[in-house]
Amino acid sequence: MRSTPAVSVRPALFVLAALAALASCMKKDPDFCCSTQESCSRNGGPGVLTPCTDPERPFCDDDGQYGIGRTCIADPVSNPCETPAECTNPDRPVCLERHCVQCGASPDCDAASPVCDQGTHLCGSCEGNDDCALRAGTPRCLVSTGACVACLDGGDCAAAAAPVCDPGTHECRACRADTECASAVCDRDAGSCVAEASIIYLSPSGAAAGTCTRASPCSTFALGIAQVNATRNVIKAAPGMYTGQVVLDGVTVSIFADGATAQPSALNQSVVVVTNGADATIKGLTVTGAGGATNPVGVQCSPGAGGTPTLRLERSTVIANAGGGVSISNCEFALVNNVVAGNGGPLLSSVGVTIAQISAATGPLHDFSFNTVTSNVAVANTTTGVECVQIATPLAFANNIVYANQVAGTGTQVGGDADCSWSYSDIGPQSAAGMGNLNMDPLFVDVAGRNFHLMGTSPAKNVADPTANLPVDIDLESRPQGGRSDMGADEVLE
Numbered sequence: 001m002r003s004t005p006a007v008s009v010r011p012a013l014f015v016l017a018a019l020a021a022l023a024s025c026m027k028k029d030p031d032f033c034c035s036t037q038e039s040c041s042r043n044g045g046p047g048v049l050t051p052c053t054d055p056e057r058p059f060c061d062d063d064g065q066y067g068i069g070r071t072c073i074a075d076p077v078s079n080p081c082e083t084p085a086e087c088t089n090p091d092r093p094v095c096l097e098r099h100c101v102q103c104g105a106s107p108d109c110d111a112a113s114p115v116c117d118q119g120t121h122l123c124g125s126c127e128g129n130d131d132c133a134l135r136a137g138t139p140r141c142l143v144s145t146g147a148c149v150a151c152l153d154g155g156d157c158a159a160a161a162a163p164v165c166d167p168g169t170h171e172c173r174a175c176r177a178d179t180e181c182a183s184a185v186c187d188r189d190a191g192s193c194v195a196e197a198s199i200i201y202l203s204p205s206g207a208a209a210g211t212c213t214r215a216s217p218c219s220t221f222a223l224g225i226a227q228v229n230a231t232r233n234v235i236k237a238a239p240g241m242y243t244g245q246v247v248l249d250g251v252t253v254s255i256f257a258d259g260a261t262a263q264p265s266a267l268n269q270s271v272v273v274v275t276n277g278a279d280a281t282i283k284g285l286t287v288t289g290a291g292g293a294t295n296p297v298g299v300q301c302s303p304g305a306g307g308t309p310t311l312r313l314e315r316s317t318v319i320a321n322a323g324g325g326v327s328i329s330n331c332e333f334a335l336v337n338n339v340v341a342g343n344g345g346p347l348l349s350s351v352g353v354t355i356a357q358i359s360a361a362t363g364p365l366h367d368f369s370f371n372t373v374t375s376n377v378a379v380a381n382t383t384t385g386v387e388c389v390q391i392a393t394p395l396a397f398a399n400n401i402v403y404a405n406q407v408a409g410t411g412t413q414v415g416g417d418a419d420c421s422w423s424y425s426d427i428g429p430q431s432a433a434g435m436g437n438l439n440m441d442p443l444f445v446d447v448a449g450r451n452f453h454l455m456g457t458s459p460a461k462n463v464a465d466p467t468a469n470l471p472v473d474i475d476l477e478s479r480p481q482g483g484r485s486d487m488g489a490d491e492v493l494e
Contacts, residue, residue: 033060033072042070055119075101075120096121106131111138114148142170154182160192176476178236178256184214185236185256188476194234194256200224202260204240221246221262228253237285245269250276250306258284258315267292271321272299274331276306286317295323295348298340301331310365313338315474315489319450324350325376330357334367337474339452339489344377344384352376352405355420356389368397370470372452372488373405374444380408385427388420399464400425401442401488402432424465426487436465442488453490460487 033052034040039062041047052058052072059076063069078092078100087093087100096104101121103109109116109123115131117124125146126132132141132148140156142149149170150156157163157172164180166173174191178184181193196214202224206217212224222244224235228251239259246255246262262271262285271287274280290296298321301311310332317339318325325340335353344350352373358366368386378384384405388395402413403426412430414422424436431439443455454460464485473479473491480486481494 030054031057031071033062034070035060035062039063039070058120074099075122094121107134111135111148113146114138114141140170154180161190163191163193178258185234187254187256188472194236198232198234200227200232200235201238202235202242203238204242220244225251225253246272248272248274248278248280248309249304250278252279254281254283255285256283260284261286261288263289264296268294268296270296270298270300270323274299274301274309274311275304276309277303278309280310281312281314282316283314284316286319288318288320290321290323292322295350297321297324297327297350298343299326301327301333302329303331308332312336312365315472315476317341317474318343322350323348324352324354325373326353327351328353328355328358330359332365334365335371336367336369336470337472337489338371339474340371340373341375341452342377342450346377346406347379348377349382350376350378351383351385351387352402353386354389355386355391355395358390358395359392366395368395368400369468370399370464370473370485370487370489371401372442372490373400373402374452375404375406375447377406378411381410382407383412383415385413386420387415388417391417391419394419394421396421396423398423398425399468399470399485399487400427401460402427403442404429404447424463424468424487426460436463438463438487452488454486454488454492456492458486458492461492463487 034050052060057072057074059073061071061073081087081095081100084095087095092100092102094101094104094108103116103121103123106116113123114126115124126141126148129141132139135148138148138150140149140152151165151172154165157165162172164173164175175181175186175193178186183194183196185194185199187194200212201214201217203217206219208219210216212218212227218224221242233253235255237257237260241261244265264271271290287298290298298318312334315337319342321343325343340352373385376384384407385402413427414432422432422434426438426442428439440459442460443458445451445453462482462484464487466484468485470479474489477491479491481491
């Protein structure tokens with residue numbers, strides 16, 4: 001019988017081992033990565049880009065800078081830690097799971113990159129308002145930048161003093177123009193939008209009767225003043241010419257009138273009359289045209305029978321009124337940022353501004369500052385610019401220009417009661433003593449054309465009281481433009 005030779009199993013075992021080893025080599029290492037062609041081709045590799053897919057280790061350490069080369073790691077600039085004190089890199093201040101990371105939760109992130117990715121522990125962009133809702137001060141998501149911001153529109157701005165969402169910064173701020181308010185009225189001093197329900201609307205082309213609503217404005221100040229009551233006490237006058245007196249008799253009212261001009265409808269009428277305990281604020285109004293044998297003034301404030309009135313006249317122009325510009329008599333007053341020019345006549349005892357019978361200074365009133373009083377005319381031997389009469393309590397005026405009012409003989413620019421003092425003002429050619437005062441031509445742009453803005457070379461530029469803090473000029477341009485504010489109503493733009 002032929003015997004069958006024994007079969008050796010050793011070669012087969014070697015083959016199986018080799019196949020197993022090959023299979024092991026071909027199995028993909030989950031930590032392997034390469035993100036550049038150079039890294040992927042290193043040591044004869046296949047050259048195939050291999051990104052990291054594990055969200056908790058999304059970065060490829062191609063060069064071994066942070067460990068073993070071509071390995072997926074959590075964060076390329078993190079370092080091990082046991083306590084937060086070891087996380088000295090300000091970009092990775094949080095010690096989480098023994099590693100310094102940028103954030104452990106969204107509150108660790110700032111508003112510019114507000115969301116903490118829980119895989120990478122890096123701060124990133126918001127995708128909606130829910131990502132910002134818990135952030136005090138920045139509860140809205142600006143998707144275009146991925147940042148949390150204070151507001152997206154005015155509806156996000158609840159504070160009365162900051163009702164406008166600035167389109168550049170997306171921060172709530174004070175209103176700066178009527179166009180920023182739904183009611184079309186911005187109280188720039190308060191920075192707030194006036195509620196439409198409080199406003200009486202005027203337009204030169206408006207109705208000759210009615211209740212002066214925004215949809216149907218009235219055509220005269222008289223119609224508007226008739227609507228004033230305790231809750232509806234703001235008048236908004238659209239730009240244009242209004243004919244008829246503005247008589248504020250015992251009412252409390254604020255008039256916003258940028259671009260509006262008031263003139264009387266007959267001779268021997270002052271244009272604006274404040275009397276009988278009225279409390280009136282007038283901003284941006286041009287007052288002109290008072291004339292007649294009685295020499296009426298542009299603006300008159302006096303008690304009548306109903307108590308001491310209050311007048312705040314701001315950013316207004318009082319010009320070409322026969323009897324003088326402004327007459328204050330036994331009246332609380334604040335005259336700021338006004339131009340009073342070209343009033344009076346050569347045969348009249350008129351004055352640009354008369355301040356008389358002031359018994360006591362109270363609060364912030366009795367303020368005469370940052371006004372330009374010029375080109376007013378009067379008979380010889382009188383004060384033509386600003387005259388004080390019967391001042392019981394000393395008054396101090398600052399930061400004005402009272403210059404080139406026409407005088408003759410012994411006439412002066414400022415005068416009368418010595419209890420009115422002047423400082424940081426340009427007064428001349430008849431000068432006045434006082435700290436910081438000048439006696440130099442202020443260099444108006446065009447006196448003949450009634451342009452009383454200052455030239456850039458004006459000596460009144462940058463020389464007002466260094467402590468002055470008035471924020472705007474007659475044109476609502478910011479003060480100061482330089483190191484200090486300019487004297488007078490105009491601030492020269494730098």
